[in-house]
Amino acid sequence: MPDRNTIAKARRDKRQGKSPSTQAGEFVHAEIDRIRRGAHGARSTRQAIAIGLSEARRAGVDLPPPRKGKAKASTRKSARYAYEVGQGRRTPTRRPKVSKAVTRVLEREPRSTASRAALSRQGKRAASRRTAADRSAAAKKASATKGATRRSAAARKAARTRSAQGRRTATRKPTAKARARRR
Numbered sequence: 001m002p003d004r005n006t007i008a009k010a011r012r013d014k015r016q017g018k019s020p021s022t023q024a025g026e027f028v029h030a031e032i033d034r035i036r037r038g039a040h041g042a043r044s045t046r047q048a049i050a051i052g053l054s055e056a057r058r059a060g061v062d063l064p065p066p067r068k069g070k071a072k073a074s075t076r077k078s079a080r081y082a083y084e085v086g087q088g089r090r091t092p093t094r095r096p097k098v099s100k101a102v103t104r105v106l107e108r109e110p111r112s113t114a115s116r117a118a119l120s121r122q123g124k125r126a127a128s129r130r131t132a133a134d135r136s137a138a139a140k141k142a143s144a145t146k147g148a149t150r151r152s153a154a155a156r157k158a159a160r161t162r163s164a165q166g167r168r169t170a171t172r173k174p175t176a177k178a179r180a181r182r183r
Contacts, residue, residue, distance in 0.1 A: 028052030041109030057082035
């Protein structure tokens with residue numbers, strides 16, 4: 001089960017009006033940290049994310065299970081069970097416990113699935129499946145719930161990134177296409 005600190009962060013996100021997926025992100029982040037510390041591994045980055053989402057559902061985050069066709073039946077059933085427990089609609093018959101066999105299997109899995117590069121690849125793949133309108137709407141909501149101070153800091157960081165990229169592109173040799181455009 002997740003630690004108190006993670007649950008407190010998710011509740012703070014909820015008070016700030018952030019979406020359930022953002023609240024669940026705290027649990028995913030905690031799971032990534034556990035893998036990086038070496039508590040266990042994961043076969044894929046998606047598995048690490050799935051473990052975090054399951055913990056979020058059990059902790060009461062209002063994150064409904066995936067719809068039919070989005071995930072396999074066993075995954076949907078497991079997610080539905082965790083969601084019902086978290087929402088207080090179902091009382092678990094026993095304390096959720098990972099069996100020793102499952103723990104041993106997870107311990108043998110690689111830790112590299114939680115690396116920065118692996119997470120970046122997963123994020124890009126997930127974003128590529130969404131439409132430009134979806135991505136834009138998510139960014140608008142994020143900026144609305146960020147608050148003035150954090151929004152200002154994000155704008156400064158973006159400006160620094162743009163200027164750094166401008167310097168990098170200036171040192172590169174222009175391509176034939178770029179030279180043709182200048183004429």
